[in-house]
Amino acid sequence: MDSNRLVVYYSRGGVTRQVAEMVAARLKCEVEGIQDVRSRRGLFGWLRSGREAVRRELPAIRPTLKDPGEYELVVLGSPVWAGTVASPLRTYIAQNQGRFKRIAVFATCGGVDADRALQEIAELCGQRPLATRAFRNREVRAGTFASTVEEFAAAI
Numbered sequence: 239m240d241s242n243r244l245v246v247y248y249s250r251g252g253v254t255r256q257v258a259e260m261v262a263a264r265l266k267c268e269v270e271g272i273q274d275v276r277s278r279r280g281l282f283g284w285l286r287s288g289r290e291a292v293r294r295e296l297p298a299i300r301p302t303l304k305d306p307g308e309y310e311l312v313v314l315g316s317p318v319w320a321g322t323v324a325s326p327l328r329t330y331i332a333q334n335q336g337r338f339k340r341i342a343v344f345a346t347c348g349g350v351d352a353d354r355a356l357q358e359i360a361e362l363c364g365q366r367p368l369a370t371r372a373f374r375n376r377e378v379r380a381g382t383f384a385s386t387v388e389e390f391a392a393a394i
């Protein structure tokens with residue numbers, strides 16, 4: 239087990255979790271999922287999520303277990319919401335400001351516009367990521383994303 243690296247992700251629907259778990263398996267490191275305090279299920283959860291992302295709000299999240307400051311590299315993963323980072327990951331980054339030594343970032347999306355989300359995560363952390371990668375939710379659901387994980391992991 240590589241104790242110098244950590245994968246941290248948020249996932250509402252399971253797609254980002256799948257990628258995070260495969261990245262962690264490839265890097266042989268631990269993985270931590272950010273948990274909501276308030277459920278985002280259903281149409282109202284979807285609408286609230288989009289609104290929070292647009293307004294750059296910081297919703298409450300459950301306390302996380304691992305201190306990112308103890309790792310040489312933290313891989314951050316988020317779904318794209320309204321073209322930007324998912325609000326729970328925004329909260330996590332705000333709560334751990336200044337604690338990231340090096341980061342790598344991935345995002346999962348339905349369309350093709352993950353670039354802005356990837357860039358915003360880097361800006362929130364105040365540093366240039368070692369590697370960035372976008373995953374289409376379709377390739378993740380189809381189970382055809384192993385080679386993309388491999389490319390991403392190889393760049394770290």
Ligand SMILES: Cc1cc2nc3c(=O)[nH]c(=O)nc-3n(C[C@H](O)[C@H](O)[C@H](O)COP(=O)(O)O)c2cc1C
Pocket residue numbers: 248249250251252253254255284285287288317318319320321322346347348349350351352374375
């Ligand atoms: C509130 C909300 C807003 C979204 N906005 C976008 C978007 O702007 N662009 C995009 O490509 N996908 C968008 N999506 C799709 C998700 O990014 C995509 O399905 C992602 O893989 C979901 O990850 P998850 O299953 O880990 O939650 C949105 C999804 C939600 C729930």
